[in-house]
Amino acid sequence: MELAQIKGWEAGLVVLIFVVSIFLGILVFLKNRKDKSNIYFLGFSLSCAFLILFAYLSEFFPRTIPQLSLVLGGKLVFSFATLLLIFFFYFSYVFPVNKRLPYYFFWPFLISGLILVVLCLFTPFIVKDIKLQPWGFNLVYGSLYNVIFLPLSILLTIASLINLILNYRVSDKLQKTQLKFIFLGLGVFLCSGVFFGAILPLITESQEFYRVGNYSAIFFIGFTAYAITKHKLFNIRVIITEIAVAILSAVLFIEVFISRSIAEGVIKAVVLIVATYGGYLLIRSVIKEIEQRKEMERLAKRLEVANSNLLALQRINNKIVSTLDIKKVTQEIVDSIPRELKYVGGFLVLVDERHHRIKAHAISGGKILKRISRFLKKPFTDYSAPLGGEESAIQKAIRKVELEFSADLSEVVKGAISTKKAKAVQKILRIKTFAVSPIVSRGKVIGAIIFALRKEKEKIKDEERKMMSSIADQAAIAIENAQLYEQVEKINERLKELDKLKNEFLSIASHQVRTPLSIIKGYIHTLSDNKKIGKLTKQQERFMRNIQEANDQLINIMNDFLNLSRIEQGRMKLDITKGDIDSIVKEVVERLKIEAERKKIKLLYAEPKKKIDKINIDESKITEVITNLVDNAIKYTPEKGTVKLSVKKIGKNIRIRIKDTGIGIPKEFRDRLFQKFARASNAIQVQPSGNGIGLFLVQQIINAHQGYIELSSEVGKGTIFNLYLSYESGLKKGKEIDATKLSKKGIIRYREHKYNYS
Amino acid sequence: MAKILIVDDSPALLELYEFTLSSEGHKVETAKDGVEGMEKVKKFKPDLVLLDILMPNKDGFEVLKEMQGDEKMKEIPVLLLTNVDEQSKVDRGLKLGATDYIVKFQQTPNQVVEEIKQVLQKTDKE
Numbered sequence: 001m002e003l004a005q006i007k008g009w010e011a012g013l014v015v016l017i018f019v020v021s022i023f024l025g026i027l028v029f030l031k032n033r034k035d036k037s038n039i040y041f042l043g044f045s046l047s048c049a050f051l052i053l054f055a056y057l058s059e060f061f062p063r064t065i066p067q068l069s070l071v072l073g074g075k076l077v078f079s080f081a082t083l084l085l086i087f088f089f090y091f092s093y094v095f096p097v098n099k100r101l102p103y104y105f106f107w108p109f110l111i112s113g114l115i116l117v118v119l120c121l122f123t124p125f126i127v128k129d130i131k132l133q134p135w136g137f138n139l140v141y142g143s144l145y146n147v148i149f150l151p152l153s154i155l156l157t158i159a160s161l162i163n164l165i166l167n168y169r170v171s172d173k174l175q176k177t178q179l180k181f182i183f184l185g186l187g188v189f190l191c192s193g194v195f196f197g198a199i200l201p202l203i204t205e206s207q208e209f210y211r212v213g214n215y216s217a218i219f220f221i222g223f224t225a226y227a228i229t230k231h232k233l234f235n236i237r238v239i240i241t242e243i244a245v246a247i248l249s250a251v252l253f254i255e256v257f258i259s260r261s262i263a264e265g266v267i268k269a270v271v272l273i274v275a276t277y278g279g280y281l282l283i284r285s286v287i288k289e290i291e292q293r294k295e296m297e298r299l300a301k302r303l304e305v306a307n308s309n310l311l312a313l314q315r316i317n318n319k320i321v322s323t324l325d326i327k328k329v330t331q332e333i334v335d336s337i338p339r340e341l342k343y344v345g346g347f348l349v350l351v352d353e354r355h356h357r358i359k360a361h362a363i364s365g366g367k368i369l370k371r372i373s374r375f376l377k378k379p380f381t382d383y384s385a386p387l388g389g390e391e392s393a394i395q396k397a398i399r400k401v402e403l404e405f406s407a408d409l410s411e412v413v414k415g416a417i418s419t420k421k422a423k424a425v426q427k428i429l430r431i432k433t434f435a436v437s438p439i440v441s442r443g444k445v446i447g448a449i450i451f452a453l454r455k456e457k458e459k460i461k462d463e464e465r466k467m468m469s470s471i472a473d474q475a476a477i478a479i480e481n482a483q484l485y486e487q488v489e490k491i492n493e494r495l496k497e498l499d500k501l502k503n504e505f506l507s508i509a510s511h512q513v514r515t516p517l518s519i520i521k522g523y524i525h526t527l528s529d530n531k532k533i534g535k536l537t538k539q540q541e542r543f544m545r546n547i548q549e550a551n552d553q554l555i556n557i558m559n560d561f562l563n564l565s566r567i568e569q570g571r572m573k574l575d576i577t578k579g580d581i582d583s584i585v586k587e588v589v590e591r592l593k594i595e596a597e598r599k600k601i602k603l604l605y606a607e608p609k610k611k612i613d614k615i616n617i618d619e620s621k622i623t624e625v626i627t628n629l630v631d632n633a634i635k636y637t638p639e640k641g642t643v644k645l646s647v648k649k650i651g652k653n654i655r656i657r658i659k660d661t662g663i664g665i666p667k668e669f670r671d672r673l674f675q676k677f678a679r680a681s682n683a684i685q686v687q688p689s690g691n692g693i694g695l696f697l698v699q700q701i702i703n704a705h706q707g708y709i710e711l712s713s714e715v716g717k718g719t720i721f722n723l724y725l726s727y728e729s730g731l732k733k734g735k736e737i738d739a740t741k742l743s744k745k746g747i748i749r750y751r752e753h754k755y756n757y758s
Numbered sequence: 759m760a761k762i763l764i765v766d767d768s769p770a771l772l773e774l775y776e777f778t779l780s781s782e783g784h785k786v787e788t789a790k791d792g793v794e795g796m797e798k799v800k801k802f803k804p805d806l807v808l809l810d811i812l813m814p815n816k817d818g819f820e821v822l823k824e825m826q827g828d829e830k831m832k833e834i835p836v837l838l839l840t841n842v843d844e845q846s847k848v849d850r851g852l853k854l855g856a857t858d859y860i861v862k863f864q865q866t867p868n869q870v871v872e873e874i875k876q877v878l879q880k881t882d883k884e
Contacts, residue, residue, distance in 0.1 A: 514841040515768060518863035522774045525866040532781045555863055 012254035014056040017218045021049035024225040031229055037095040041228060044087035045221050051080035055214050078149065079117045085156040086113040092163035095182075095228070096175040099167075109156075116148060178227040185223025192216035222246075241286045245279030252276075302463070309467050312340040317474055326482035330362035333449065333475045337364050341467060343453045344368060344431055347380070348475070349394060350439075350447035351387065358394060359384040360416070361447070372425050375417075385415030392416075397436035398445045403465060404436040405457045412436065412450060433457045435465075437472040441480045449475060503565035510562040517555050524548045563697055574618040574704055576733045581647050581654055581725075582612050584619060588626045589645060596634050602642040603634070612649050616731040621701045628694040629658045629721050636719075637662035653707075656723040664715035673711075674699040705729055710749050760878055763787045763804035765795035765821065766839055767813040771862070775808065778867040779874070792816025796824055799831060806878060808860070810839045811851065822854040835877050 025045030032038045054076040086109050093101050119125050125144035168179045196213035226239075252272035259265040316336045320329055330348045337346035345364035352359050360383040363369060369380075376383075385392065392414035397404035406412050410422035412434045435451040449472050453460070527533060528544045536544065589605045596603035626645075633643040641661040648655045665673060674695050702709055706729035710722035762784045764775050772788045779786050787802045789795040793815045799807065807825075811818035818838060825831040838851045838859040848859050857877055860870055 511841060514863045515771075518841060519768060519770045519774065521863060522771070522778075522867050525868065526774060526778055529868065532777070 008258035009254055010056070012257035013215060013250075014052060015257060016250055016253055017215055018049045018053050020218060021045045021052070021221050024221055025049070028225050028228050035098075036101065037091060037098075037228060040087050040091035040094065041224065044084045044091060045225070047080045047084035047087060048217050048221055051077055051084060052214055052217065054080065075120050079120045081153070082113050082116050082120065082149070085153055085160075086110065089156045089160045089163070091224075092160035092167070095164075095167065096178050097167050097171060112152070116152065119144065119148070181223045181227035185220040185227075188223075189213075189216050189220035235290050238283065238286050238290060241279075241283050245276070245283060248279060249276045305463050309463055309470075312336075312467070313470050313474065316340060316471060320474060320478040321481075324482050324485040326479060326486065327362070329478045329482050330475070331365075333471065333478070334362045334364040336471070337449075337451055338366070338368070341451070341464070343451055344429055346449060346451045348439075348447065348449050350479070351398070351445065352384070356387045357384045358387055358398075358416075358447075368429060371428055375421050375425050383413075383416045385413065389415050393434065393436050394448050394450065397438045397448055401438050401440060401445060403438075403469060405460075406434045406436070407432060407457065409434060430454055433460070435460070435468055437468045439472045439476045439479065441476040446476065446479065448472075506561045506565040510558045510565075513558050514555075517551060517558065520551050521548070521555070524551065560694065560697060574621065574731065576616050576618055576731050578614040578733075579617045579619040579622065580612070580614050581617075581622075581656060582608060584623050585626060585645055585647055585656065588623060588630055592627070592630055592634065595631075596643065599634060599637075600639045601634055601637055603630070604642065604644045606644065606646040608647050608649075610649070612647055612654060613727075615654055615725055615727055616729065616733070617705060617725060618701075622705070622725075625698045625701050625723065626656065626658070628698050629723075632694065633658055633660035633662060633719070633721075636660070652727045653724045654727075656725070658721045658723075659718065660720075661718040664717055664719055665711070665713040666715050670711070705731065708749060759783050759785075760805040761785045761787070761802060762806050762808065762874070763789065763795070763798055763802055764808040764839075765789045765792070765798075765813070765818070766808070766810035767791055768810075771839075774867065775870070778871060782871055784874075792818070792821045795821050799825065799834070803830075804834060805881070806874060807834055807836045808839050808874075809836050809856070811847065812840075819851065819854055822851065822856060826855045835881050837873065837877065 022045070025042040028038050028045075029042040054073050057073060089109060090101055090106070093099060093105065123142070125142040125148075164179060164182065168176060171179060193213035193216065196216075249272060252268060252275055256265055256268040256272055259268050316333070319332045319336065323329055323332070330350075334346050334348050337343050345366075345368040347363040348361045349358050350361045351357075360380055363380050385394070387395070389395075391399070393404050393406040393412040408422075409426040409431070410419040413422055429452065431452045432455055433453045435453065437449050437451070438445045439447045439449060449468070451468055524544055524547055528536065528541065528548070585605055589603055593603055630643060630645065637643060637660045642659075643661075644657075644659045646657045646659075648657070699709065702723060702725075705725055707723065707725040710724065711720070713719040762779055764772055764779075764786065765788075766772050766775075767790055769790065772790070776786045776788055787798055787804065789798045791813045795807075795809070795813075796816070798804075799821075809818045809821060822836060825834065825836070832855070835857040836855065838848065838856045839862055840848065840851075840859055841862050851859060858873070860873060865873075
């Protein structure tokens with residue numbers, strides 16, 4: 001490049017820097033006229049602008065203007081340098097934290113600065129003379145240069161830096177970024193200043209390039225202006241784009257400046273305008289993109305908050321549903337307040353409709369409770385306030401069914417504790433806000449949760465309000481469940497009581513009924529069969545027999561009832577002895593023969609071929625079982641049918657078989673057959689009476705003996721009952737059995753084979 | 759042919775047993791509660807007592823206890839008349855010195871007569 005071109009470039013650059021510095025200074029000033037930082041910035045940017053201008057103009061002086069002017073140029077440079085340092089010092093004090101510049105800094109420096117300027121301009125003490133050099137000139141410094149100017153400038157520089165550093169330490173994040181920019185600009189300026197002003201001359205032994213160091217001040221000014229004004233949008237992409245556009249515009253501007261012809265100048269000006277405008281649009285789109293991204297980040301953050309709230313609610317829910325005890329549920333709810341929401345704590349109240357009061361139910365525990373416990377003379381749950389009295393915040397929330405806020409505890413719990421106590425408690429816990437959330441269950445307000453926070457109402461975010469309402473909703477469900485469960489438990493208790501009463505009643509009634517029954521039995525026997533009374537007529541005999549049968553039936557029913565109640569109370573006791581099944585069956589057959597004959601039914605017992613060994617059983621109960629089954633067989637077998645019994649030893653078991661050609665048991669009825677009070681429909685048709693307890697007792701007794709029952713039946717053809725008793729039942733003489741325990745094998749089995757029932 | 763005392767609070771039952779037993783030739787006295795029962799034991803000096811358990815004015819257990827306390831009365835065989843079939847109550851009676859028991863609603867008067875015969879035979883042998 002030709003020297004002329006370079007010179008031209010430099011001239012353009014200087015003009016550019018001058019214009020831009022003033023422009024930036026004014027721009028910043030206009031942005032905020034009141035802010036001192038902006039004022040001081042204007043000051044030092046103007047000083048800087050003129051400093052650079054005069055530093056450059058000195059270049060022309062040697063050729064065109066007498067020597068005095070050169071000295072003047074130098075003096076002006078140092079004057080402006082002084083002003084610049086002072087303004088910068090002021091700026092560094094107040095930016096960005098907006099401290100007030102105290103008068104003991106402001107006035108001394110200003111006065112000494114002005115004195116220095118005067119000294120500089122009008123006396124030779126600072127800048128004395130110039131020495132012409134082949135490439136330009138060197139300044140000759142006065143006597144006071146080293147004494148006043150140099151120390152002062154160094155002091156101001158260091159003090160400014162210290163100010164900035166101190167301010168950095170107390171700045172928030174945004175301000176710190178602003179200061180970082182200033183440091184960056186300062187760094188660039190100082191580095192290049194040092195390099196071009198000190199290092200390069202040492203290497204090349206010429207001061208030709210020292211001005212470049214000065215020019216880099218524009219960076220400093222630019223960055224500082226940026227730091228002051230664009231304090232919201234510090235993003236590296238934006239900055240790079242802006243710098244690129246700025247450099248491009250700068251270069252184009254200079255090109256305009258050094259264009260050799262008007263036409264060229266106009267073209268370049270047009271290019272400049274287009275490029276600048278294009279750059280501006282580019283910067284705008286980059287900013288927009290950045291803003292959008294920031295918006296996305298904000299939304300993502302909100303989503304995250306909402307998500308963590310949901311998780312917290314889930315955690316609370318898990319804890320709440322793990323119990324149905326209302327005390328535990330409410331305690332869990334209030335304990336979750338400090339744990340999940342990170343508030344101070346909270347408490348829960350429930351509405352007592354019956355007594356028309358609001359009752360305290362639970363309070364979050366831990367340190368909070370300990371600290372206020374000295375204010376609570378009685379346990380927390382004893383506190384209550386009348387419903388509908390002076391309206392407290394709690395009552396308001398309940399009435400309006402809305403989240404209510406209050407900064408005053410005494411307003412919240414009006415009617416429950418005194419104002420003085422409430423204020424004291426609030427003070428100790430440093431609570432700023434109370435939030436009352438009503439608990440609504442099935443359209444009715446059943447209580448409220450009161451949250452205690454250490455922040456102001458305005459700072460409570462929307463998400464927090466939603467959380468509080470959600471927790472109240474969860475509380476509603478959990479409390480409702482707990483209350484329902486309580487009811488269910490009460491009902492269960494009542495049912496158990498009723499059952500017990502029923503059993504007791506049965507017991508007593510059965511006992512009492514037995515007395516007249518036994519009397520009737522006795523008299524009938526005596527009337528039928530006593531020498532003194534004499535013989536009865538056939539008819540009388542028949543009638544006596546009928547009465548006796550009816551009476552026996554009554555006795556049996558009473559026995560069954562008693563057994564039933566005893567079994568339900570788990571009190572079936574077995575009187576175990578070595579029993580002979582064969583003789584038991586014989587006895588039963590003997591006893592029921594008469595009845596079978598009357599119905600013209602053949603009652604047969606096929607005696608076992610081999611002798612059956614005795615087995616540990618409760619004889620009377622087994623007798624009862626066999627009697628019951630044979631009785632049933634007779635009852636449900638039509639005339640001319642057969643009932644056959646047999647006893648067989650099979651392995652370690654005895655099988656007692658009762659076979660009949662009766663009406664059979666329908667499949668649908670099987671499962672209910674052995675239940676209490678169950679009777680098949682066909683059975684009811686054949687034999688209307690019959691209490692249906694018998695088979696239930698049969699099952700219980702066989703169960704208690706560790707045996708099992710096998711059943712086969714075909715409707716219209718017949719039924720077979722096989723009773724199995726085991727030699728290895730483990731029953732011992734005198735052992736008491738708990739009838740409610742089931743035997744291991746399962747009591748009733750069904751066999752599908754087609755049997756011959758006759 | 760023995761002296762039998764029947765103690766029971768049911769007059770119908772007393773009449774029944776009195777009839778049955780006198781038909782067999784025994785001499786029968788009756789008492790309607792424990793107090794009267796004790797008096798008659800002392801006065802009548804029976805060979806056997808049929809004793810109900812549940813009675814007003816002194817129940818069967820108390821009568822048993824008192825009889826056991828006396829040298830002579832201890833020897834008299836006692837058959838408990840009862841409608842309870844809970845083993846525990848019967849055991850208690852037996853422990854208190856009763857010889858045996860009769861379950862009223864299960865046994866017929868003839869069976870009672872038999873029972874009495876057996877008991878008397880046993881005591882005669884002793």
